Every structure is written in structure tokens, then in C-alpha cells.
Amino acid sequence: GAGVSQSPSNKVTEKGKDVELRCDPISGHTALYWYRQSLGQGLEFLIYFQGNSAPDKSGLPSDRFSAERTGGSVSTLTIQRTQQEDSAVYLCASSSDRREADTQYFGPGTRLTVL
Amino acid sequence: GESVGLHLPTLSVQEGDNSIINCAYSNSASDYFIWYKQESGKGPQFIIDIRSNMDKRQGQRVTVLLNKTVKHLSLQIAATQPGDSAVYFCAENKEIKAAGNKLTFGGGTRVLVKP
Numbered sequence: 001g002a003g004v005s006q007s008p009s010n011k012v013t014e015k016g017k018d019v020e021l022r023c024d025p026i027s028g029h030t031a032l033y034w035y036r037q038s039l040g041q042g043l044e045f046l047i048y049f050q051g052n053s054a055p056d057k058s059g060l061p062s063d064r065f066s067a068e069r070t071g072g073s074v075s076t077l078t079i080q081r082t083q084q085e086d087s088a089v090y091l092c093a094s095s096s097d098r099r100e101a102d103t104q105y106f107g108p109g110t111r112l113t114v115l
Numbered sequence: 116g117e118s119v120g121l122h123l124p125t126l127s128v129q130e131g132d133n134s135i136i137n138c139a140y141s142n143s144a145s146d147y148f149i150w151y152k153q154e155s156g157k158g159p160q161f162i163i164d165i166r167s168n169m170d171k172r173q174g175q176r177v178t179v180l181l182n183k184t185v186k187h188l189s190l191q192i193a194a195t196q197p198g199d200s201a202v203y204f205c206a207e208n209k210e211i212k213a214a215g216n217k218l219t220f221g222g223g224t225r226v227l228v229k230p
Binding site for chain 1: 147149151156157158159160161164204206208216217218219220221222223
């Protein structure tokens with residue numbers, strides 16, 4: 001596609017429910033990143049994919065958070081047993097991961113609200 | 116325009132004036148820096164980047180300056196327009212290819228353009 005897309009754009013859920021957030025990166029981009037942005041805060045790194053593997057999961061805040069990527073394209077971020085502190089905007093970015101073009105391009109984000 | 120650091124979260128600038136946004140980074144090993152613009156309800160939008168082997172790079176109406184001696188990055192916007200009103204984030208990465216190019220973001224500066 002022309003840019004990174006994410007769905008849903010907004011998600012309201014009840015505490016304790018599981019949610020899945022989807023990211024479609026720019027076609028051909030091998031690197032994919034998930035970030036979280038809490039209200040009024042900067043962006044916090046969650047996880048990085050190179051192809052279908054995740055060499056860096058260091059930013060995942062707890063074992064309730066997991067992510068996968070299939071076919072080197074679409075990625076899903078899953079949050080189990082959501083808590084109110086999980087409320088944030090979840091942003092996905094992709095890059096071609098070539099040395100001369102490492103720019104990360106972001107999607108519009110998914111705003112998650114946990115009631 | 117007025118020069119501010121990221122510890123002052125808002126920069127008000129008159130339309131047509133130049134804006135300067137400053138950012139201090141902490142990791143002397145970082146070798147890639149990016150400025151993003153984020154409008155309300157949208158994901159971060161790439162503005163300009165610079166590698167550590169450069170000290171200046173120019174784009175359309177924007178210039179990024181890098182001072183590695185004092186670990187300082189700045190974004191200059193020429194002839195600021197109402198559409199420039201947004202939050203601006205600087206980001207840095209340490210080039211560890213095995214771990215990807217995860218970005219560490221600053222806290223952001225809000226730019227308000229007064230007509």
C-alpha cells in the first residue's frame with residue numbers, strides 16, 4: 001500500500017478482555033516496529049521484527065503483550081487480560097532496513113481505551 | 116523565532132517567523148537522528164533525518180543541525196506556517212543492526228503558530 005495502515009483506529013474494551021491490533025506495513029519493508037504512546041508522552045519502543053522474527057522484544061511491558069508477523073508483512077499485537085494502564089495509542093512503523101534508508105514510517109495508530 | 120529546549124514543552128511563533136526546536140540526546144554512540152511531526156490524532160510524520168557523519172542537512176523549509184560535541188540536535192523551520200502547528204519529536208538510534216534501528220524518542224515540543 002501507499003503507507004502503513006493500522007486497524008482498528010479506535011478500540012474500547014473492558015478490563016480483563018483480550019485485544020488484537022493489526023498493522024499492515026509499506027509493501028516491501030522488511031523491518032516493522034511497534035511503539036506505544038501514552039497520553040501526552042513520547043513514544044515507547046515495544047518490539048521489532050525483521051522479516052517474521054523478532055530479534056528485539058525488550059520493550060514489551062509484560063507477558064500479557066505478544067506480537068507476531070506472518071509472511072513478512074502483516075503484524076498483530078495482542079494484549080491479554082487488558083488493564084487500564086494499557087490505555088494508549090499503539091503505533092506501528094516500517095522501514096526498508098537498508099543502511100542508506102533506515103527511515104521509519106508510521107501508521108496512524110490504534111487508540112486503545114480500557115474501561 | 117525563539118530557541119527553546121525540550122524542557123519547555125510549547126513554542127509559540129508568529130506566522131512567517133522562523134522556528135527553532137532543540138533536542139539534547141544522551142547516547143554518544145547514536146549515529147542516526149530523525150525529526151518527526153505529529154498532528155493531533157495522527158501518527159508521527161517523517162520530516163528530516165541526519166547521520167552522525169554530517170552536521171547539517173537541509174530539506175524543504177527545514178534544516179537539521181547536529182552538534183556531536185555537546186550532543187545537541189536542532190530543527191529549524193523557515194517561514195513558519197499555520198500548518199506547521201504540531202508536536203515535534205526528535206529521535207535517535209544506536210546503529211546495532213542485529214537489533215534493528217529502534218528509536219528512542221524525546222518528550223516532544225508543541226509548536227503553536229499564531230496568525
